[in-house]
Amino acid sequence: MIFKTLQVFILATVPIFCFSQESEKEIGRNIVSLYLGAAKLHENKELQIYVNSLGAYLARVADASEPYDWQFGVMSDDGINAFAAPGGYILITKGLFDLLETEDELAFVLSHEINHVIKRHHIQVIENQERMAGVILEMQENLITENTLLPNMNSLFKDLALKGLDKNAEYESDLAGLELSVKAGYSSSAAFDVLFRFLGAQESITEELFFKTHPAPSERIDVLSQHITVEYEPLEGYSNNSKRILDYK
Amino acid sequence: MYRLSLLASLILVSSLSAQGQNSAILLTESPLLNGPKQNSQVVGLVPQQSQVDVKMRKGLWANIEFEGADGWVKVTSLRFSSSNQTSTNLSNLNTGRSGAGNGVAVTGVRGLDAEEISLAEPSQSELESFLSTNISADLMASFETNERVELNPIQFQSQNFETSQSRSEEKKDLDKISRKDRQRRQIEDDF
Numbered sequence: 001m002i003f004k005t006l007q008v009f010i011l012a013t014v015p016i017f018c019f020s021q022e023s024e025k026e027i028g029r030n031i032v033s034l035y036l037g038a039a040k041l042h043e044n045k046e047l048q049i050y051v052n053s054l055g056a057y058l059a060r061v062a063d064a065s066e067p068y069d070w071q072f073g074v075m076s077d078d079g080i081n082a083f084a085a086p087g088g089y090i091l092i093t094k095g096l097f098d099l100l101e102t103e104d105e106l107a108f109v110l111s112h113e114i115n116h117v118i119k120r121h122h123i124q125v126i127e128n129q130e131r132m133a134g135v136i137l138e139m140q141e142n143l144i145t146e147n148t149l150l151p152n153m154n155s156l157f158k159d160l161a162l163k164g165l166d167k168n169a170e171y172e173s174d175l176a177g178l179e180l181s182v183k184a185g186y187s188s189s190a191a192f193d194v195l196f197r198f199l200g201a202q203e204s205i206t207e208e209l210f211f212k213t214h215p216a217p218s219e220r221i222d223v224l225s226q227h228i229t230v231e232y233e234p235l236e237g238y239s240n241n242s243k244r245i246l247d248y249k
Numbered sequence: 250m251y252r253l254s255l256l257a258s259l260i261l262v263s264s265l266s267a268q269g270q271n272s273a274i275l276l277t278e279s280p281l282l283n284g285p286k287q288n289s290q291v292v293g294l295v296p297q298q299s300q301v302d303v304k305m306r307k308g309l310w311a312n313i314e315f316e317g318a319d320g321w322v323k324v325t326s327l328r329f330s331s332s333n334q335t336s337t338n339l340s341n342l343n344t345g346r347s348g349a350g351n352g353v354a355v356t357g358v359r360g361l362d363a364e365e366i367s368l369a370e371p372s373q374s375e376l377e378s379f380l381s382t383n384i385s386a387d388l389m390a391s392f393e394t395n396e397r398v399e400l401n402p403i404q405f406q407s408q409n410f411e412t413s414q415s416r417s418e419e420k421k422d423l424d425k426i427s428r429k430d431r432q433r434r435q436i437e438d439d440f
Contacts, residue, residue, distance in 0.1 A: 029376060036375035038365050045382075053384040057392040073379045079360010089379075095360055154371070161366050172405045179403055185395025189308035192324060196306060199329075209362055218330035219408075225325035227403050233287070233323075236308045239395055 019086075021067045024123055028069075028087030031122075031157045035091055039077040042094050047074055047248045054103070055090060055110045061184040062111075064118050072110060080201060081210045082109060083161065084116035086123045096210075098249065099197055102242040104181065104190035111184070112177030119176075121169040122160060129156060164213025171215065171223040178224065178232070186239050188232040195221045271303040273311075273327040281320030285310035293318045303327065 019027065041048065055072030059065065068088030075081075077093040084090050090113045100106050116122065164170075178191040187193075199217040202208070214220075281293035285307045293315075295301065301313040301322075311324045 029380075030371065032379060033371035033373060033376040034369050035366075036379060037372040038361050038369035040372070040375050041378055048382045049385050050388065052382045053388040054392065056384045057389060061397070069380075071380055071382065073382060077360045081360055091379075093360055158366055158369070162363050168405075168407045171408055175403045175405050179400060183398060183400055184392075185397045187308075192306070192309065208360060209366075210360070216330060221324075222328050222330045223408055225327065227405065228325055229401070229403065231400055233309060235398065241391060 019123060019127065024120075025069055025087030027123070027126065027153070027157075028085035028089045030153065031083070031085040031160070032089045032091065034154060034157055035075065035083055035085075035161070039075040039093070042074040042076040044074075044248070047097070050248050051092070051097070051106070051110070054106060055114070058107060058111050058114055058180060058184055059088070062114055062118065062180050064114070068117060070114075079208055079210065080198070081208075082113055084113040084122065086117065086120065086126075088117050090114070090117070099201065100194065100245060101197075102187070102190060102193070102238060103245045104186040104238050104242055105194045105197075106245055107181040107184060107186040107239075108177050108190045108194050111180035112173045114180065115173040115176035116165070116169065119169070119172070121165050121173070125160060125165065126153070126156060162209070162213070167215045167219075171220065174220055174224055175227050178228065182232060182235050187237060187242070188228070188235040190238075191224060192221065195224065272300055273303050273313075273329050275299045275301055275313075275315075275322065276326055276328055279322045279326050281313075281315070281318055281322060283320055285312070285321045289321065292320050295322065301327070 051074055052072045059070040070088040072090045074097055075091050075093050078095040079093055080096045082092040182188050195217050202211050275295050278297045279295050280291045281295055282289035283292045295315050301315045304312045309324050310321045312321050
């Protein structure tokens with residue numbers, strides 16, 4: 001009894017379960033198929049190509065081609081939201097796209113989501129949860145494989161969407177989003193443009209799921225202000241094709 | 250006539266109060282500039298920790314009012330998320346660079362809610378459409394003309410904001426820990 005208790009304790013406290021890169025992509029695809037089951041892709045193919053192309057460019061600037069299958073899309077949802085899934089799959093809602101006024105702002109939003117993927121924020125949440133589930137399976141069947149768990153994770157994926165990530169993951173991604181989008185040639189003001197726009201939107205639609213799963217926009221603005229360096233101040237200028245986004249509205 | 254003017258003044262003051270002012274705290278002592286540019290003329294000095302009224306924003310600059318003085322400071326020198334914040338009417342700060350005051354009409358619009366996500370079923374066909382979206386060679390070529398810059402990495406410092414949201418998240422964590430403890434005890438009991 002004591003030996004078994006110790007075995008449980010040891011197994012629960014060491015990282016016993018890490019997904020392979022291919023499994024992370026499969027997890028990501030599963031998550032995307034769920035989100036798209038809730039709200040389909042927007043019918044505007046040109047819009048999809050535009051967002052996907054900008055995302056691909058930003059991923060290239062981030063020097064993050066491997067091991068991800070970068071793919072970006074727009075869901076036909078009038079609300080404000082964005083989802084990043086392991087493996088490099090990113091969705092934003094039409095409502096969020098319509099909120100944005102410049103390509104610089106879109107670049108910031110996509111860069112924020114790219115950071116969630118690169119830093120494996122969602123995978124870390126999943127792995128932490130699977131640690132206990134893995135222990136239970138280990139004890140019951142003395143066998144655990146990725147194939148055993150993946151088909152049973154839909155409720156876990158939905159949980160992720162409803163609870164959101166740790167607040168620091170969001171703040172960190174704001175900073176990384178600012179950094180990547182500016183490196184890619186976009187305005188350092190765009191991050192503030194987006195967050196102040198969220199602040200204004202929140203006053204009208206306080207019940208939006210997006211605002212329940214993210215830190216308050218005012219907090220995000222303050223954290224960004226706290227970290228931004230003087231290096232960014234002369235980089236306020238908007239990109240040459242800043243207003244191109246209006247062609248897709 | 251004097252009595253009427255006084256009454257009119259009182260009504261005017263009360264209506265301004267009813268509108269509410271956007272307030273923020275100035276984190277560091279800052280020069281007050283007469284324009285949203287670094288080389289604008291200095292028209293005053295605002296002490297550290299002053300509560301200021303924020304009238305509008307242009308890019309990284311905010312137009313503020315402090316003790317009757319009007320001018321510009323950097324947005325990054327202001328703190329907006331204060332528990333003493335009495336006004337939430339900050340929507341006019343989303344004016345961006347143009348300052349045109351273009352509000353976004355999102356009143357009454359709601360997106361996917363928790364129930365819809367909970368009930369969602371995977372869609373293989375939508376997934377395949379998503380994965381098959383191409384990129385545009387013309388757009389990619391156009392992106393490559395952006396003025397790219399090299400920057401020093403920003404070092405992130407973990408935050409510990411004390412807000413109602415963080416308190417509710419702490420409760421969720423505690424609930425999760427309780428569930429895990431119960432599972433662990435169940436395993437121990439089984440063996």
